Amino acid sequence: MTIDGSGSVPPRGERRSRHSGRELVRYERLFSSRTRAMKSSAMRDLMAITERPDVISLAGGLPDTSTFAPELFAKLMTKVAVDSTARALQYGPTEGIAATVDAIVQVMAEEGTDVDSEDVIVTTGGQQVIDLVCKALLDPGDVVVAEAPTYPGAVPSFGAYEADVVQIEMDSDGMPIDELEATLDRLEAQGRRPKFIYTIPNFQNPGGVTMSLPRRQRLVQVARERELLVLEDNPYGLLRYEGEALPTLYSLDASSARRGGASDYVIYLGTFSKILSPGLRLGWAVAPGPVLAKLNLGKQGADLCSSPMTQLFVGAYFAEADWRDYVGRLRDLYRLRRDAMLQALATHFPPEAHWTEPQGGMFIWVTLPDYIDTTDLLARALQTEKVAFVPGRAAYLDGRGGSSMRLNFSGVDEAAISEGVRRIGKVIQTQVAMYGTLTGARGGQPGEATGQPAPAEPPAPPLADVLELPRRERDAAARRREDQ
Amino acid sequence: MAAKRTKPVSRVAVLKGGRSLERGVSLRSGARVEDALQRLGHDVVPIDAGADLVQRLREVAPDAAFIALHGRDGEDGTVQELLEILGIAYTGAGVSACIRCADKVIAKHVMRDAGIPTPDFFAFNETAFAELGAGAALPTIEERLAFPIVVKPAGQGSALGIKFARTPADVPAALVAAFSYDRKVLLERHVSGRDLAVSVIDAPDGSGPVALPVVEAVPRQENFYDFESRYEIGRTTFVCPAELSEAATHRAQELALDTYRALGCSGFARIDLMLEHQADGGPRGPILGSAERGDPDERDGGGFYVLEAEIVPGLTETSLLPLAADAAAIDFDELIERMLASATLRERGRAVAAPSSPG
Numbered sequence: 001m002t003i004d005g006s007g008s009v010p011p012r013g014e015r016r017s018r019h020s021g022r023e024l025v026r027y028e029r030l031f032s033s034r035t036r037a038m039k040s041s042a043m044r045d046l047m048a049i050t051e052r053p054d055v056i057s058l059a060g061g062l063p064d065t066s067t068f069a070p071e072l073f074a075k076l077m078t079k080v081a082v083d084s085t086a087r088a089l090q091y092g093p094t095e096g097i098a099a100t101v102d103a104i105v106q107v108m109a110e111e112g113t114d115v116d117s118e119d120v121i122v123t124t125g126g127q128q129v130i131d132l133v134c135k136a137l138l139d140p141g142d143v144v145v146a147e148a149p150t151y152p153g154a155v156p157s158f159g160a161y162e163a164d165v166v167q168i169e170m171d172s173d174g175m176p177i178d179e180l181e182a183t184l185d186r187l188e189a190q191g192r193r194p195k196f197i198y199t200i201p202n203f204q205n206p207g208g209v210t211m212s213l214p215r216r217q218r219l220v221q222v223a224r225e226r227e228l229l230v231l232e233d234n235p236y237g238l239l240r241y242e243g244e245a246l247p248t249l250y251s252l253d254a255s256s257a258r259r260g261g262a263s264d265y266v267i268y269l270g271t272f273s274k275i276l277s278p279g280l281r282l283g284w285a286v287a288p289g290p291v292l293a294k295l296n297l298g299k300q301g302a303d304l305c306s307s308p309m310t311q312l313f314v315g316a317y318f319a320e321a322d323w324r325d326y327v328g329r330l331r332d333l334y335r336l337r338r339d340a341m342l343q344a345l346a347t348h349f350p351p352e353a354h355w356t357e358p359q360g361g362m363f364i365w366v367t368l369p370d371y372i373d374t375t376d377l378l379a380r381a382l383q384t385e386k387v388a389f390v391p392g393r394a395a396y397l398d399g400r401g402g403s404s405m406r407l408n409f410s411g412v413d414e415a416a417i418s419e420g421v422r423r424i425g426k427v428i429q430t431q432v433a434m435y436g437t438l439t440g441a442r443g444g445q446p447g448e449a450t451g452q453p454a455p456a457e458p459p460a461p462p463l464a465d466v467l468e469l470p471r472r473e474r475d476a477a478a479r480r481r482e483d484q
Numbered sequence: 485m486a487a488k489r490t491k492p493v494s495r496v497a498v499l500k501g502g503r504s505l506e507r508g509v510s511l512r513s514g515a516r517v518e519d520a521l522q523r524l525g526h527d528v529v530p531i532d533a534g535a536d537l538v539q540r541l542r543e544v545a546p547d548a549a550f551i552a553l554h555g556r557d558g559e560d561g562t563v564q565e566l567l568e569i570l571g572i573a574y575t576g577a578g579v580s581a582c583i584r585c586a587d588k589v590i591a592k593h594v595m596r597d598a599g600i601p602t603p604d605f606f607a608f609n610e611t612a613f614a615e616l617g618a619g620a621a622l623p624t625i626e627e628r629l630a631f632p633i634v635v636k637p638a639g640q641g642s643a644l645g646i647k648f649a650r651t652p653a654d655v656p657a658a659l660v661a662a663f664s665y666d667r668k669v670l671l672e673r674h675v676s677g678r679d680l681a682v683s684v685i686d687a688p689d690g691s692g693p694v695a696l697p698v699v700e701a702v703p704r705q706e707n708f709y710d711f712e713s714r715y716e717i718g719r720t721t722f723v724c725p726a727e728l729s730e731a732a733t734h735r736a737q738e739l740a741l742d743t744y745r746a747l748g749c750s751g752f753a754r755i756d757l758m759l760e761h762q763a764d765g766g767p768r769g770p771i772l773g774s775a776e777r778g779d780p781d782e783r784d785g786g787g788f789y790v791l792e793a794e795i796v797p798g799l800t801e802t803s804l805l806p807l808a809a810d811a812a813a814i815d816f817d818e819l820i821e822r823m824l825a826s827a828t829l830r831e832r833g834r835a836v837a838a839p840s841s842p843g
Contacts, residue, residue, distance in 0.1 A: 046505060046644070048507060048508040049503070049505065049507050049508075052503075370657075371656065371657035371660060372657075372660065373657070373660075373661045373664075375644075376644070376645055376660075376661040376662075376664035376665070377664060379505055379644060379645065379664050379665055380663075380664040380665070382505075383505070383665075431660050431663075431664070433614075434610070434613065434614070434659070434660050434663060435656050435657065435660050437613050437614055437619060438613060438619045438622070438655075438656035438659055438660070439619075439656050440619070
C-alpha cells in the first residue's frame with residue numbers, strides 16, 4: 001500500500017500533506033521490537049484521571065515538598081548564584097560535582113555505610129540508576145530477579161531492555177532467600193542465568209515490608225557464591241518511623257569483601273528525592289569499579305551529566321542547613337500520616353482485607369479477597385467516590401496482583417488520608433456485599449427460588465447494609481497482621 | 485457538501501476529554517481532529533468538557549461542535565442534549581440514537597427486534613441481585629448461554645470491565661467487576677471467531693449511509709480471552725480490507741447498515757461484529773447467507789453477530805474508522821471534513837433530520 005494516494009511523495013514542507021489513517025502502520029516498521037513491551041493499557045488511561053483536582057489521590061508516590069521553607073530555598077539559590085553562576089550554567093563532570101558527592105557520602109554514613117567518593121556516580125534521579133544498570137547488564141531475554149510485588153516504575157525499564165523478569169513473592173520479612181535460591185537453581189537448570197537481583201530492602205515500594213537481617217546476610221552470601229549482582233534500591237532507608245535500622249546490603253557485602261570498604265556484588269541506588277526533593281532530579285549509584293565504568297559510559301550516552309545547577313543547590317544545602325533535622329521533621333510528619341492511614345484502614349476496611357504495617361517509607365500494600373479486581377474497583381472509586389489508588393497489577397509483570405492495591409500516605413494530610421480510606425472502604429464494602437449476595441443465592445437452593453415472585457418488602461437499604469458486615473476488632477486485626 | 489456551509493471558514497468547537505474513563509483516548513482523538521480541522525481552514529476552539537462546558541460554549545458560540553468525547557456524557561446523549569438546548573449544530577448521532585447505542589442492552593434489544601443477529605444475552609440492574617434475588621436465576625442463565633460467558637457493563641465503551649467467566653464459580657466475581665462501571669450489566673454468549681468492525685458514514689451527496697471496507701482485528705498471540713490486548717499497539721494487527729469472500733464482505737456491510745438504520749444513527753458510526761468459527765456441532769446461531777455455502781471462497785461457515793455500535797468512534801492513530809476510510813481512499817482530513825458535514829441543527833419538538841437530508 002502506498003502512503004500517498006497518487007503514488008508520489010509530496011514535497012517536504014508542503015502545507016497540506018496527506019494525513020493517513022495508516023499512520024500507525026507507517027511508523028510501526030520503524031519502531032524497535034523492544035517498544036512492543038512498552039505498552040499502553042486501559043489501566044494507564046484509568047490512572048490518567050486520578051490526577052483530577054477533585055480526586056483524593058492515594059495513588060501517587062510523592063513526598064510532601066510543601067514542608068521545605070521557601071526562605072531557605074531562596075537563600076540557597078542566592079548562594080549558588082553568588083558563588084558559582086558560571087559553573088551552575090555550565091556542563092559538569094559525568095560522575096558528578098564534588099560537593100554533591102560529599103553530601104552523598106554523608107547521607108550513606110548516616111545509614112552506617114562507608115563509601116569512597118571514587119565509587120559514586122551522581123545520576124538524574126534514582127530512576128536513572130535502574131535504566132543505566134539495565135543498559136550496562138542486559139541483553140534481550142536476560143533474566144532479572146525481582147520481588148513480587150515490585151516497584152511499578154522499574155517495570156518500563158526492564159521492558160525497554162527486553163528483560164525476562166522473574167518475580168519472587170515476598171512475605172513480612174521481604175524476599176525469602178530460600179525461594180530465591182530455588183528459583184536460581186531452576187533458572188540454571190534451564191540454562192538461563194540472571195544478571196542481577198533487584199530489591200528494595202527497606203519499606204519496599206509497593207509492599208511496605210522490610211527485609212530481615214538474616215535474609216540480608218544470606219542474600220549477600222548468595223550473590224557472592226553465585227557471582228551475581230544485586231541492585232539495592234534504597235530511597236526510603238532514612239524514613240524509618242519505628243524499630244532499629246538495618247545495615248545496607250552494600251555494607252554487608254563490603255565487610256565480606258574485606259578490602260577497603262567497597263562491595264563486590266552490590267550496586268547501591270540512592271536518591272535525594274525522598275529526603276530533600278524529587279524536583280532536583282538527583283540520585284546516585286555506588287558500584288564496583290568495572291560496573292561503575294559502564295554506568296558512566298551509559299550516562300554519557302544518556303545525558304552527559306546531571307544538572308550542575310541542582311547539584312550545586314545540594315552542595316549549598318548540605319553546607320548551610322541541617323539536613324538531618326529536615327529528615328527528622330519529615331519522619332515525624334510521615335509517621336503521623338502512616339498512623340492515620342493504619343487507623344483508617346482498621347475502621348473502614350472489611351475484615352476480609354489485610355495489609356502490611358510498614359515501619360517506614362511511604363506505602364501500605366492492601367490485599368482484598370480474590371474475587372475483587374482492584375482495577376475495576378478503581379474505576380468505581382474514581383467515578384462514585386472520587387478517590388484513587390494504584391491497582392496491584394501494576395506491580396507484577398505476569399497479571400497477578402489483581403486483588404491488591406498500593407496506598408500512599410506521604411503525599412496528603414491526615415484528614416485527606418482518613419477520608420480517602422473511608423471512601424475506598426465504602427466501595428469495597430459494596431462489592432463484598434454484592435459478592436455475598438451473588439454467591440449466597442447460588443449456595444442456597446438453586447432452582448427452587450427461580451421463577452418465584454419477589455417477596456413484597458419495603459424498599460431495601462443500600463447494598464452495603466444488606467449484608468451484615470462485622471467491624472474488625474482490635475485483637476482480630478492484630479492477629480491478622482502477625483499472619484503476614 | 486459544499487452547499488451546506490454558507491461561510492467559507494467556520495468556527496468549530498472540538499469537545500474532548502471530559503470525566504469519563506476514556507478521557508485519555510478522547511484527548512488523543514480530539515487533538516488529531518483539531519489538527520485536521522485547522523489544515524482544512526476552520527477556526528478551531530478546543531474545549532475540555534468540564535463543569536464550565538455550557539459557559540464555554542456560550543462564549544465561543546461555534547457554528548458547529550465536533551464531538552470527540554468517548555464514554556459517559558459524550559456518547560450517552562448528555563452533551564448532545566445540552567447542544568440542542570444551546571442551539572448548536574453537532575456531529576454524529578442525535579440524542580435518541582445516542583441513548584440507544586450507549587446502552588448495550590437497549591442496542592441489543594433494538595437489534596433483536598429488527599431481526600439483526602446479536603449474541604444471546606440477559607441483562608440485570610444491580611438492584612435485581614440485591615432486592616429481587618436475581619442471583620438464584622444464574623444457573624438457568626448459564627445453562628441457556630453455555631460457558632464461556634462474557635460479562636459486560638452495559639454502558640462502558642472500552643475493554644474495561646469486560647470479563648470472561650469460564651465456570652459458574654467465575655460468574656459472581658465477573659458480575660462484581662462489571663458492576664464497577666455501570667448499574668446495569670449483561671451476560672452474553674461468547675462468540676468465538678473473527679473480530680470485525682464496519683464503519684459507516686453518510687455519503688456526501690446525501691444519498692444515505694455507506695459502509696466502508698471491513699477491518700479485522702487479528703490478535704498476535706492466540707489468546708482470545710485477553711480483551712485488553714486488542715487495544716494495545718503491537719499486540720493486535722488490523723487488516724483492512726479484511727480477508728473475506730466478496731459475499732461475506734457484502735453481508736458484513738449489509739448488517740452494519742441495517743444496524744445503523746435500526747439504531748437511528750446519523751453522520752457516522754462503527755459497528756462491531758463477530759464472524760463465528762464453525763463449531764464442532766455446527767453454528768449455534770442464525771446462519772446468514774446460507775445460500776452461499778457452496779461458494780469455494782466461503783471459508784467461514786458460522787454466522788455473523790453484531791455486538792454493538794459506537795457512535796463516537798475513536799480517531800487516534802490506532803483507531804479503526806480512519807483505517808477503514810483510508811482503505812476507501814478517504815484520507816484523514818477528508819474523513820474529518822465529512823464527519824463535520826454531518827453536523828446538523830436539531831431542535832426540540834422537531835423530528836430529527838433524516839440522515840439523507842441533514843440540516
